[in-house]
Amino acid sequence: METFxxxxxxxxxxxxxxxxxHVEARPFFVFGDSxxxxxxxxxxxxxxxxxSPPYGIDYPSHRPTGRFSNGLNxxxxxxxxxxxxxxxxxxxxxxxxERLLVGANFASAGVGVLNDxxxxxxxxxxxxxxxxxxxxxQSRVSTxxxxxxxxxxxxxxxxxxxxxxxxxxxxxxxxxxxARSRQFSLPDYVRYVISEYRKVLVRLYELGAxxxxxxxxxxxxxxxxxLAQRSPTGQCAVELQRAAALFNPQLEQMVSGVNSEIGSQVxxxxxxxxxxxxxxxxxxxxxxxxxxxxxxxxGLYNGIGLCTPLSNLCPxxxxxxxxxxxxxxxxxxxxxxxxxxxxxxxxxxxxNLSTILALDSKT
Numbered sequence: 001m002e003t004f005x006x007x008x009x010x011x012x013x014x015x016x017x018x019x020x021x022h023v024e025a026r027p028f029f030v031f032g033d034s035x036x037x038x039x040x041x042x043x044x045x046x047x048x049x050x051x052s053p054p055y056g057i058d059y060p061s062h063r064p065t066g067r068f069s070n071g072l073n074x075x076x077x078x079x080x081x082x083x084x085x086x087x088x089x090x091x092x093x094x095x096x097x098e099r100l101l102v103g104a105n106f107a108s109a110g111v112g113v114l115n116d117x118x119x120x121x122x123x124x125x126x127x128x129x130x131x132x133x134x135x136x137x138q139s140r141v142s143t144x145x146x147x148x149x150x151x152x153x154x155x156x157x158x159x160x161x162x163x164x165x166x167x168x169x170x171x172x173x174x175x176x177x178x179a180r181s182r183q184f185s186l187p188d189y190v191r192y193v194i195s196e197y198r199k200v201l202v203r204l205y206e207l208g209a210x211x212x213x214x215x216x217x218x219x220x221x222x223x224x225x226x227l228a229q230r231s232p233t234g235q236c237a238v239e240l241q242r243a244a245a246l247f248n249p250q251l252e253q254m255v256s257g258v259n260s261e262i263g264s265q266v267x268x269x270x271x272x273x274x275x276x277x278x279x280x281x282x283x284x285x286x287x288x289x290x291x292x293x294x295x296x297x298x299g300l301y302n303g304i305g306l307c308t309p310l311s312n313l314c315p316x317x318x319x320x321x322x323x324x325x326x327x328x329x330x331x332x333x334x335x336x337x338x339x340x341x342x343x344x345x346x347x348x349x350x351x352n353l354s355t356i357l358a359l360d361s362k363t
Contacts, residue, residue, distance in 0.1 A: 025084045026360075027103040027153055029209070030075045031130050032162035034109030035327065038075060039066025040125060041109045043091040048110035048121040053309050054296055058317055058330055068109060070295065070317045071330035075105060075160060077337040082158070082357070090133050100141050103157060106130040112167035113197045116180070120170070127163060131203055138208070154208035156360075158353075161204065162272075164251070165217040167193050168243045169226070169326070186239075190246045194254050201258055201267060211356060212267045213340065214255055216248035218276040218328075224294040225325035228303030234292055236280075248273045252349060259350075268356065269349045275339045279321055279332060286335060291321035295329060 030036050034048065042051045042065075049066065050056075056064035058071035066089065067073045076086045087105040088095040095104060108125035110118035115126055125133070142150045172180045172189055180189060204212060220226065221240030230237035248271065255269040283291040295314040296307035305311075307324040314320055323329040328336065341353045351359075 025082065027101065027157035028075070028079060028082070028084065028087050029103050029134065029154075029157055029159045030087060030105040030107050030161075031127065031134075031159070031204070032107040032215075033111050033166050034068040034107075035165070035215075036073060036075050036105070036160060036162045037066065037068065037107040037109045038073070038087065038089045038105040040089040040091045040105065040107060042066040043089070044108070044123045044125070046110065046121045046123045048108075048118070048124055050109070050307075054307065054311070054313050057313075068324065068327040069330055069333065070323045072333065073330075074162070074333050074337055074340075075107075077330075077333055078158075078160065078340065078353070081337065081341055090137065097144070100137070100144065101153065104134075104137055106133050106137075107162070110166060110170065111163070112165075112171060113163050113193050113200060114167055114171065114180075117167045117171040120174070127200055128203075131200070131207065134204075134207055151208060155210045157209070157211070158356075159204065159209045159212040160215070161200070161212060162215045163197065163200070164193065164247060165220055168217070168220055168240060168247075172243070173240060186243060187246060190243065190250060193247070194250045197251065198254050198258060201255070205258075205262065205266060210264075210266055211360065213270055213353065214251065214267050215270045215272045216251050217244050218272055219280060220244050222277075222280050222291070223326050224292065224297065224301040224303030224322050226303070227292055228300040228325070232300065234301075244273050256349070265350055268351065268353070270340055271347050271349070272336060274347055275336045275343070276328070276332075279335055283321055286321075287319065288321045288332075289319045293320070294322040294324050295320040296324050301325075 041049050050068045051064050051066050053064055059065055079086045085102055087103045090104045090106045110121035110124040111126050118124055138150055172178055221237035226237045226240055252269045255267045259265050259267055279286040280291040292301050294302035295317050296311050298304055298311050302312055303325045317329050318331045320329050321332045339347045343352050
């Protein structure tokens with residue numbers, strides 16, 4: 001039985017390209033916040049959860065999965081485009097044996113770059129804990145396929161990391177006169193978050209990541225929650241827009257600097273602010289009836305409180321840019337992922353994901 005099991009794992013590794021010279025289906029690892037969480041928070045005592053209807057209404061099972069979406073999220077859609085199955089949450093009891101070889105999702109709703117971000121959510125997987133779990137994952141895989149093949153699997157994997165938004169929305173701007181806003185001016189705070197983010201990326205590299213998509217924040221002042229709280233006229237909230245305008249260019253510069261130090265294009269900066277601004281500023285061009293009102297919610301712009309079974313719910317999610325007060329709809333996520341795969345260097349620096357996959361298939 002053990003021989004058969006080993007043979008099966010060997011077959012999977014060959015199919016995945018781990019033992020073959022060409023990268024075909026590659027493992028995928030995901031780190032970050034609610035934009036990319038596939039359900040880890042379902043297993044935690046936290047208020048940052050998406051495990052009740054109508055979340056998941058358009059997911060294949062039509063049931064909530066812990067994704068902050070009406071359907072598929074950005075990691076799901078990247079997996080779909082690569083022709084691989086979605087990665088399971090690391091905390092899922094189903095993530096065992098051969099399923100580990102597909103990769104894992106370590107993301108946790110509510111987290112930021114900084115450890116004090118999201119403290120109101122109590123028990124969430126902060127970013128350095130996510131990286132600890134990545135180490136633990138590698139130990140688990142080593143028992144299946146050995147240390148050398150595990151290192152090869154991790155080196156060949158695609159990695160996605162999405163952080164930063166919560167450091168503003170759920171920290172600096174969470175309440176008036178927050179601790180961080182008293183400690184730092186906005187420009188100084190942005191520089192501090194970027195310097196801490198750099199340490200996270202360097203640690204990812206030390207742990208074996210060699211192809212990492214790094215997304216910036218969206219236009220944070222334009223989400224329904226911020227419109228409802230800060231902008232009764234419907235104009236994007238000025239201070240949060242200023243934060244995004246400062247943060248995202250500095251993130252690109254930092255990513256470029258880390259690549260220069262390493263001497264390789266390990267990190268790819270995805271300008272999700274630009275991607276999202278495209279359909280927020282001109283929703284009709286992308287088939288949306290609104291980019292201000294969330295599909296699910298209550299109050300002004302459906303931006304007050306949580307999306308629950310008692311909330312207003314739009315009948316057609318495809319014509320809303322935002323699913324809930326903070327998160328894009330599946331259709332909006334598809335537009336973002338399309339840009340990640342095929343966007344020009346206005347969106348993806350130094351290259352888009354299709355180019356990366358083509359290059360890596362030749363090595």
